[in-house]
Amino acid sequence: xxxxxxxxxxxxxxxxxxxxxxxxxxxxxxxxxxxxxxxxxxxxxxxxxxxxxxxxxxxxxxxxxxxxxxxxxxxxxxxxxxxxxxxxxxxxxxxxxxxxxxxxxxxxxxxxxxxxxxxxxxxxxxxxxxxxxxxxxxxxxxxxxxxxxxxxxxxxxxxxxxxxxxxxxxxxxxxxxxxxxxxxxxxxxxxxxxxxxxxxxxxxxxxxxxxxxxxxxxxxxxxxxxxxxxxxxxxxxxxxxxxxxxxxxxxxxxxxxxxxxxxxxxxxxxxxxxxxxxxxxxxxxxxxxxxxxxxxxxxxxxxxxxxxxxxxxxxxxxxxxxxxxxxxxxx
Amino acid sequence: xxxxxxxxxxxxxxxxxxxxxxxxxxxxxxxxxxxxxxxxxxxxxxxxxxxxxxxxxxxxxxxxxxxxxxxxxxxxxxxxxxxxxxxxxxxxxxxxxxxxxxxxxxxxxxxxxxxxxxxxxxxxxxxxxxxxxxxxxxxxxxxxxxxxxxxxxxxxxxxxxxxxxxxxxxxxxxxxxxxxxxxxxxxxxxxxxxxxxxxxxxxxxxxxxxxxxxxxxxxxxxxxxxxxxxxxxxxxxxxxxxxxxxxxxxxxxxxxxxxxxxxxxxx
Numbered sequence: 001x002x003x004x005x006x007x008x009x010x011x012x013x014x015x016x017x018x019x020x021x022x023x024x025x026x027x028x029x030x031x032x033x034x035x036x037x038x039x040x041x042x043x044x045x046x047x048x049x050x051x052x053x054x055x056x057x058x059x060x061x062x063x064x065x066x067x068x069x070x071x072x073x074x075x076x077x078x079x080x081x082x083x084x085x086x087x088x089x090x091x092x093x094x095x096x097x098x099x100x101x102x103x104x105x106x107x108x109x110x111x112x113x114x115x116x117x118x119x120x121x122x123x124x125x126x127x128x129x130x131x132x133x134x135x136x137x138x139x140x141x142x143x144x145x146x147x148x149x150x151x152x153x154x155x156x157x158x159x160x161x162x163x164x165x166x167x168x169x170x171x172x173x174x175x176x177x178x179x180x181x182x183x184x185x186x187x188x189x190x191x192x193x194x195x196x197x198x199x200x201x202x203x204x205x206x207x208x209x210x211x212x213x214x215x216x217x218x219x220x221x222x223x224x225x226x227x228x229x230x231x232x233x234x235x236x237x238x239x240x241x242x243x244x245x246x247x248x249x250x251x252x253x254x255x256x257x258x259x260x261x262x263x264x265x266x267x268x269x270x271x272x273x274x275x276x277x278x279x280x281x282x283x284x285x286x287x288x289x290x291x292x293x294x295x296x297x298x299x300x301x302x303x304x305x306x307x308x309x310x311x312x313x314x315x316x317x318x319x320x321x322x323x324x325x326x327x328x329x330x331x
Numbered sequence: 332x333x334x335x336x337x338x339x340x341x342x343x344x345x346x347x348x349x350x351x352x353x354x355x356x357x358x359x360x361x362x363x364x365x366x367x368x369x370x371x372x373x374x375x376x377x378x379x380x381x382x383x384x385x386x387x388x389x390x391x392x393x394x395x396x397x398x399x400x401x402x403x404x405x406x407x408x409x410x411x412x413x414x415x416x417x418x419x420x421x422x423x424x425x426x427x428x429x430x431x432x433x434x435x436x437x438x439x440x441x442x443x444x445x446x447x448x449x450x451x452x453x454x455x456x457x458x459x460x461x462x463x464x465x466x467x468x469x470x471x472x473x474x475x476x477x478x479x480x481x482x483x484x485x486x487x488x489x490x491x492x493x494x495x496x497x498x499x500x501x502x503x504x505x506x507x508x509x510x511x512x513x514x515x516x517x518x519x520x521x522x523x524x525x526x527x528x529x530x531x532x533x534x535x536x537x538x539x540x541x542x543x544x545x546x547x548x549x550x551x552x553x554x555x556x557x558x559x560x561x562x563x564x565x566x567x568x569x570x571x572x573x574x575x576x577x578x579x580x581x582x583x584x585x586x587x588x589x590x591x592x593x594x595x596x597x598x
Contacts, residue, residue, distance in 0.1 A: 051427050076429040087420035091352040103344045104430040106337075132355055148424065 010059035021211035034202035042211035043191035080149030139170030195304030234296040345438025386555030395548035396520030406487035410494030466552030475550035536563035
């Protein structure tokens with residue numbers, strides 16, 4: 001399969017911060033790759049390099065077979081970019097925004113108009129088409145921004161955190177829109193800090209932290225690295241959480257426990273394909289024997305959250321305070 | 332398509348975008364035109380009552396100066412708007428398109444010219460209402476307007492560079508005010524410079540804004556009757572001196588601004 005995007009050894013430093021530290025990735029044509037990582041991991045910087053907005057200090061990149069550093073202008077003809085902040089002009093109407101972008105892609109006046117109307121219909125923005133974007137909701141702006149990235153029917157689409165800041169409904173909407181695009185065969189590189197999003201949309205996932213790739217594979221492969229099913233137990237009495245943890249670890253026989261004192265929850269990932277039900281039953285029996293009352297139990301498939309925690313030792317979705325760092329570093 | 336025609340074509344698309352904004356947010360235009368009207372009235376009636384200039388009605392003397400000050404301030408919209416576009420990520424979008432690299436700046440500075448034309452019309456009408464008169468020919472008056480607009484156009488490229496370098500719209504506004512305000516006051520814009528202290532007088536003589544004002548004043552026929560010929564070279568050759576500045580500013584700041592545009596978003 002031909003690679004639509006190739007990045008090799010990308011390095012970008014800002015003072016002492018290495019935003020990209022030898023990052024490699026490849027996206028096969030017609031597939032979706034999710035760049036997953038916490039704020040400040042270098043996801044946005046990577047997209048900015050691949051979309052010609054930023055010169056890396058070292059490394060090489062190709063998009064649709066075109067050298068990004070040597071022929072940035074030719075790359076711009078075949079890509080679409082939708083950023084983290086909806087980059088649409090709020091004083092223009094939705095139609096005017098798309099028409100302008102079409103004109104700047106040099107598709108011709110008539111084609112630009114037709115394409116603008118077509119995209120507005122496709123993204124369910126027809127009713128708002130002739131209203132200034134100022135009056136749009138966040139979800140509508142994001143859809144319009146994505147429509148802008150699609151004006152020239154790009155071969156490769158870059159989406160930088162397409163759903164960050166959207167409410168759950170708009171997010172689901174957006175996922176549907178993206179799923180349709182992917183079904184139509186567009187190559188997509190998207191960044192996200194939502195594990196569920198990568199899980200849902202991407203053929204393969206690249207996990208980044210501190211500007212480096214720390215894991216890659218399909219989301220199932222990544223989950224396999226972490227282990228099998230996860231058994232979770234919530235105890236009623238916070239003081240007994242330690243005892244419960246010991247019981248669960250003993251019964252499960254391995255796998256580091258994850259303890260969340262705040263919600264009095266302990267969870268353990270089971271090794272390989274060991275079935276969870278017997279472990280759960282035995283644990284409950286033992287907990288009961290020790291007089292530890294249980295509020296809630298669950299068995300679940302590992303999420304990419306577990307993957308991230310295992311790989312980096314810290315959670316993927318960090319408090320928003322770090323967003324400042326990313327903004328200062330990459331914009 | 333040649334580089335130049337594409338730059339102009341793309342520039343026109345961007346200029347249209349900027350002008351739509353003027354239409355959608357009329358307050359912007361209202362305030363950019365109200366403040367010059369206010370200036371005309373304040374200077375004409377407040378200062379005018381205290382500044383006697385022999386040989387001419389102060390209101391006539393004043394207009395060329397206010398025109399010059401206003402169009403220079405008008406060109407700061409470029410800096411402010413570019414900083415704003417940068418902040419909102421719109422420059423990123425433009426930079427990811429296969430468009431001419433200079434088009435965003437060409438479009439922005441051109442839109443400023445359109446803005447300045449509207450402002451000049453409004454101020455001229457106000458001036459005419461309070462007693463300003465063009466005492467030469469239409470052609471010479473047009474020459475004065477063109478010179479004012481040219482100078483302002485060149486100046487918006489300075490502001491384009493500043494806006495992209497500073498990146499914060501509010502800072503651009505405050506910074507440009509601090510620089511431009513004295514620049515337009517230490518000149519012959521509102522009062523004759525004859526009694527300025529020597530240092531200020533020298534500054535005013537070589538200040539291109541003095542030359543713009545002097546040239547416009549001459550072309551409108553608003554020079555005080557019997558005023559002595561200026562001794563400073565930039566005023567004796569006001570039009571070529573201004574054109575020299577226009578060319579000089581463009582030669583330096585067009586490449587600087589374009590370079591800054593390419594890098595601005597790349598941080």
